Every structure is written in C-alpha cells, then in structure tokens.
Amino acid sequence: xxxxxxxxxxxxxxxxxxxxxxxxxxxxxxxxxxxxxxxxxxxxxxxxxxxxxxxxxxxxxxxxxxxxxxxxxxxxxxxxxxxxxxxxxxxxxxxxxxxxxxxxxxxxxxxxxxxxxxxxxxxxxxxxxxxxxxxxxxxxxxxxxxxxxxxxxxxxxxxxxxxxxxxxxxxxxxxxxxxxxxxxxxxxxxxxxxxxxxxxxxxxxxxxxxxxxxxxxxxxxxxxxxxxxxxxxxxxxxxxxxxxxxxxxxxxxxxxxxxxxxxxxxxxxxxxxxxxxx
Ligand SMILES: C[S@@+](CC[C@H](N)C(=O)[O-])C[C@H]1O[C@@H](n2cnc3c(N)ncnc32)[C@H](O)[C@@H]1O
Numbered sequence: 001x002x003x004x005x006x007x008x009x010x011x012x013x014x015x016x017x018x019x020x021x022x023x024x025x026x027x028x029x030x031x032x033x034x035x036x037x038x039x040x041x042x043x044x045x046x047x048x049x050x051x052x053x054x055x056x057x058x059x060x061x062x063x064x065x066x067x068x069x070x071x072x073x074x075x076x077x078x079x080x081x082x083x084x085x086x087x088x089x090x091x092x093x094x095x096x097x098x099x100x101x102x103x104x105x106x107x108x109x110x111x112x113x114x115x116x117x118x119x120x121x122x123x124x125x126x127x128x129x130x131x132x133x134x135x136x137x138x139x140x141x142x143x144x145x146x147x148x149x150x151x152x153x154x155x156x157x158x159x160x161x162x163x164x165x166x167x168x169x170x171x172x173x174x175x176x177x178x179x180x181x182x183x184x185x186x187x188x189x190x191x192x193x194x195x196x197x198x199x200x201x202x203x204x205x206x207x208x209x210x211x212x213x214x215x216x217x218x219x220x221x222x223x224x225x226x227x228x229x230x231x232x233x234x235x236x237x238x239x240x241x242x243x244x245x246x247x248x249x250x251x252x253x254x255x256x257x258x259x260x261x262x263x264x265x266x267x268x269x270x271x272x273x274x275x276x277x278x
Pocket of ligand 1: 012013016017020032035067068069070071072073074088089090091094114115116117135136137138141
C-alpha cells in the first residue's frame with residue numbers, strides 16, 4: 001500500500017532532514033550497498049551511461065535532475081560524463097558535501113535544498129524540463145512514491161528518461177526463501193552495528209503493525225521498514241503514462257561477503273528502473 005496523504009510525506013521529509021544532517025549521518029556509506037560494493041557501483045554506472053548516451057541524441061549537454069542527491073553518488077558520475085546537473089536534497093549538509101566534491105565541475109552543478117516534491121512543483125511553475133531524472137536510493141524514502149513519480153514525469157522533456165536504483169523489491173512479492181536469505185544477511189551485518197536492543201524492540205513493535213509519527217527510524221527509510229517498494233505498480237504507472245519501462249532486479253546487502261554469495265546464487269531483492277518517454 002502506498003500512503004498518499006501529504007502529512008505522512010511531510011513527516012518522512014522532516015525525519016530525513018534530521019537523519020541526513022552531519023551529526024546523524026556518519027555511517028551512511030557503511031549501510032549503503034550501492035555505494036560500497038563495486039559490483040553495484042558498476043551496474044549503476046552502466047545504466048547511467050546508457051541513459052546519458054541516449055539523452056545526448058536530443059540535447060548536448062544533457063540536463064539531469066538528481067532527486068535526493070545526498071553527497072553525490074549519482075550526481076558526480078553524470079558531471080564526469082559531461083551533463084549539467086541540478087541536485088536536490090532536503091539535507092543542507094549533504095549538498096555542502098556534494099558541492100565540495102564537485103568543485104572541479106564548477107558551473108555545471110546547481111543545487112536546490114528542500115523537499116524534492118516542492119522543488120519539482122516550483123520547476124513545473126517555471127517550465128523547467130530535464131532530459132534525465134535520477135533518483136538513487138530514494139523512492140523508498142517517499143511515502144507516496146507513485147504520486148511522486150507521476151509528478152517527476154511532468155518535468156521530463158520529450159524523450160526524457162527516469163532512472164532509479166537501489167530500492168527494495170516489495171517484500172511480499174519475494175519468495176519465502178529469498179525473503180529469509182535477505183533478512184538473514186541483513187541481520188548478520190546489523191548485529192555488528194550496535195543499538196541492538198532498541199533495534200529489536202522497534203522491529204517487534206512494527207511487526208505488530210505499530211508505527212510512530214515521532215520515531216525517526218520509522219520514517220526515514222519509510223518503505224524499508226514497511227513492505228518495500230512496489231516494482232510492479234511503478235512499471236504499470238510508467239506504461240500507462242506512455243513510457244517504455246524496464247525493471248532491473250538484483251541482489252544487495254550491506255556485508256561484502258554476503259553480497260558475493262547472494263549475487264552468485266542469483267538472489268534478487270532490490271531493483272532499479274529505467275523508463276523512457278516514447
Ligand atoms: C539514501 S540517501 C541517497 C543519496 C544518494 N542519492 C545516493 O544514492 O547515495 C537519500 C537522500 O534523500 C534525501 N531525502 C530524503 N527525503 C527527501 C525529500 N523528501 N526531499 C529531498 N531529499 C530527500 C536525504 O536527505 C538523503 O540525502
């Protein structure tokens with residue numbers, strides 16, 4: 001189920017603004033498989049390059065909008081390829097880091113701090129359009145990600161492409177074995193991260209269906225602590241809007257050893273999306 005009321009979206013956005021401020025965000029890379037494992041980085045780079053080359057047919061340099069840019073794991077590859085990138089994030093500290101890392105690309109980078117939906121609304125108002133919208137490890141942070149995607153599609157120009165990566169496949173669409181493997185590999189990593197008792201209490205509470213508005217942990221990775229992200233609903237939505245949409249399924253987990261095992265076994269628990277306006 002996708003939550004669509006704007007109050008829920010605002011609560012999640014505020015939780016993210018706090019969680020990704022510099023004091024709270026020390027362990028981001030440690031917990032971000034797509035940033036720490038080279039196999040996933042390579043996979044993302046191939047998808048990004050395909051999108052970039054396709055966009056070059058219509059615009060040079062391509063204009064890219066990076067939503068939930070963080071400190072730039074998606075922004076910097078596009079800057080390196082030669083794109084002009086607008087990076088949006090609700091956490092000012094993340095954008096400052098991104099600006100520092102992107103200093104070689106000078107005026108090719110623009111940043112906007114704020115809730116991505118509100119920023120997109122203002123872009124629509126001023127009739128800004130992009131060749132590529134990328135949302136890396138981001139959709140699961142947005143309670144109403146389908147409404148969000150619908151909005152993003154409006155500010156893509158002709159032949160525009162939407163690229164997202166690193167969201168959890170909807171949990172109840174995974175087989176039991178896959179779900180057990182995925183959860184088990186997560187626990188192997190999680191047990192080494194501290195805060196175990198409080199983490200277990202939160203999990204037990206959520207298993208009973210109780211979520212708290214004032215809990216940062218319940219609202220930051222909104223759909224990670226619920227039922228994952230609905231890949232089929234996203235594909236149906238894009239197809240219905242006249243896009244050609246491909247879902248790319250793969251395995252991701254935090255620990256490097258289990259990442260290798262899961263990939264070799266062909267387990268799939270995560271996905272990316274490439275959708276092209278046709
Ligand atoms: C998991 S990080 C991903 C960062 C980067 N895209 C990456 O893949 O490494 C999620 C980012 O989304 C930002 N974020 C979460 N909710 C947001 C919202 N409603 N509007 C804008 N940014 C948001 C967070 O501040 C954080 O930097």
